[in-house]
Amino acid sequence: MNKVIEFIQQPWPWWVSGPLIAYIMFSLLYFGKGFGLSTNFKTVCNILGADKFSDFFKFDWRDQIWNLVFVTGTIIGGFLAAHYLTPSQVVAISPSTIADLKAIGVANPGASYEPEMFNAENVWSLRSMIFLLAGGFFVGFGTRYANGCTSGHAISGLSNLQKWSLVAVVGFFIGGLTMTHLIMPYLMKL
Amino acid sequence: MKYVRFFIMGILFGIILSKSEVISWFRIQEMFRFQSIHMYGVIGTAVITGILVIQFIKRTKMKDAQGQYIQVVEQEPGYARNLIGGTIFGLGWALTGACPGPLFILLGHQGLVFLIPLAGAVLGTFVYGILRPKLPH
Numbered sequence: 001m002n003k004v005i006e007f008i009q010q011p012w013p014w015w016v017s018g019p020l021i022a023y024i025m026f027s028l029l030y031f032g033k034g035f036g037l038s039t040n041f042k043t044v045c046n047i048l049g050a051d052k053f054s055d056f057f058k059f060d061w062r063d064q065i066w067n068l069v070f071v072t073g074t075i076i077g078g079f080l081a082a083h084y085l086t087p088s089q090v091v092a093i094s095p096s097t098i099a100d101l102k103a104i105g106v107a108n109p110g111a112s113y114e115p116e117m118f119n120a121e122n123v124w125s126l127r128s129m130i131f132l133l134a135g136g137f138f139v140g141f142g143t144r145y146a147n148g149c150t151s152g153h154a155i156s157g158l159s160n161l162q163k164w165s166l167v168a169v170v171g172f173f174i175g176g177l178t179m180t181h182l183i184m185p186y187l188m189k190l
Numbered sequence: 191m192k193y194v195r196f197f198i199m200g201i202l203f204g205i206i207l208s209k210s211e212v213i214s215w216f217r218i219q220e221m222f223r224f225q226s227i228h229m230y231g232v233i234g235t236a237v238i239t240g241i242l243v244i245q246f247i248k249r250t251k252m253k254d255a256q257g258q259y260i261q262v263v264e265q266e267p268g269y270a271r272n273l274i275g276g277t278i279f280g281l282g283w284a285l286t287g288a289c290p291g292p293l294f295i296l297l298g299h300q301g302l303v304f305l306i307p308l309a310g311a312v313l314g315t316f317v318y319g320i321l322r323p324k325l326p327h
Contacts (some may be wrong), residue, residue, distance in 0.1 A: 008209070014228050017210030018235025023205050025236075028242045031195060032254045034263050037290040041315040048312075056319035069193040070200040071294050076321075077204020078213070078298030091211050097220040112213045114287070114300055123303050132303070134295070135285030136310025137317075142279025142320040143290060145325065147266045149279065150289040154233055157265050159240025164265040164272050169274020172283060179284035180222035187285075 006151050009085055011092065025156060033066055037150040038143035040064070049054075089113055105188040127190040146171065204295045213295050222284055270326040282314075292294025 025035040042057065050057035082089075091111040101109040106115045117128045135162040143149040146168045148157060156174070157165020211217050212232055218260050223230035242266050244253070248302045253262050266272075288296055292319040293311065318325075 009247040011211055011309025012206070012209040014210060014231030015235050016238075017206055017238040018232045020206045020240035021203075021232070021236040022243055024199055024206070025240055027199055028196075029247065029260050029262065030254050032256055032258065032260075033196075037193065037205075037294070038292075038311075039197040041290065041311050043318065044312050045316045050316050050319060053316075054319040054322065056322050057316075066193055066196045070196040070203070072199040073200020073202075074204035074207075075200075076197075076289060077201040078208050078295035078317070079204075079301075080201065080298075081208030082292045084211060084301040085312075086207065091214045091216050093214075093216045093220045094225040097223055098222060100225075101216070106216045107308075109219075110216050111214070113211070114296070115215055115321075118215070118300070118303055119301055120301065122232075125292065129306075131285045132306040133310040135282045136307030137314035138282025139286060139290060140282075140291070140306070140311030140316075141318045142275050142282060142314070143311075144243035144278070145275025145314045146272050146279060147275070149231075149291075149322065150283075151291055151315045153265065153272075154264070155236050155240060158237045159244050160262045160264075160267045161241065164267050167269060168265070168276040169222065171273045172280040174273075175276050175277040175280020176218075176222045177280075178277075179281045180219065181195060183281075 003112070004087075009087055021155060022159070025159070028070075034152070035156045036070065036148060036151065037074075038069075038149040040067055041107050042144060043068060104185045124152060126190075130187055130190070142175070203291070204298065207292055207295055213288060213292035213299060218283065218287040238323055266327075268327050274326070282311075 007156065028035050039066055043061050046057045046059065046061045089112040093111045098109045116122060122128060123132065144177040146153065148168060153168040158169065207213050210232055215230055220226045244262055252260050286293065290311065293307050294302060297308065
């Protein structure tokens with residue numbers, strides 16, 4: 001049993017994780033549901049009363065209870081992984097990424113899952129708020145505009161050979177590359 | 191009780207994305223700098239497996255647990271919505287280092303700090319809903 005736990009506690013390679021993600025998508029399809037995480041933001045808006053402001057939020061949130069339950073499970077899964085299945089929090093990113101991130105002022109790249117500017121004691125700064133709060137805003141706005149995120153477009157849409165998902169994924173990279181290479185070096189100076 | 195299976199699937203999904211480091215801000219930075227196969231390998235093998243799964247479902251006219259034919263949703267057409275919406279999402283993906291699934295997982299993995307980007311995402315969704323009639327789609 002200890003051998004099994006030690007085996008699971010290693011970082012999982014990409015060729016294990018990718019097919020498992022497809023298996024989760026298949027399981028949801030088998031139970032009559034679509035794989036789409038960003039829909040939960042819309043459901044939360046509805047529950048908080050957004051349907052009084054826009055017809056876009058007029059739908060029966062109870063049809064999405066399964067997705068809220070799924071997402072609650074993901075939070076528990078993250079907790080279990082962090083506290084019981086990951087003895088080392090080091091993320092073995094490539095030496096060139098470490099060098100590039102140090103060059104723009106990111107402390108200790110890869111020493112843990114998340115950068116130090118996201119720690120509870122560092123988070124109340126302008127820079128961290130732009131990364132987390134404005135970043136989250138763009139994630140929410142963009143996924144609803146494009147009608148899907150990585151799970152809906154990149155995984156489900158591309159698996160279903162959808163042209164419009166490919167267009168959306170091209171957009172994901174236009175935005176991600178622009179932020180990483182053109183804007184982030186300036187944000188790190190704040 | 192019918193929701194228990196979705197709870198278990200969610201736990202598995204959270205563990206899979208945590209253990210393969212997909213939720214890490216550093217892995218997303220590495221991806222947008224093209225410095226490792228890791229993220230491309232995760233998404234690529236998920237899509238290749240997914241194509242095989244969906245082709246199998248369609249060709250065998252597979253039925254779901256309730257005996258209905260499995261329907262795979264078609265995405266909304268339109269260059270403007272997919273390209274502009276996708277680009278805005280990409281800006282946020284690079285900043286937070288997490289797409290929506292990982293944002294939730296990180297709340298369990300790292301703690302309450304991740305309520306900040308989750309609140310941002312709910313607000314962004316709300317503002318999109320308000321501005322929607324004025325935006326090109």
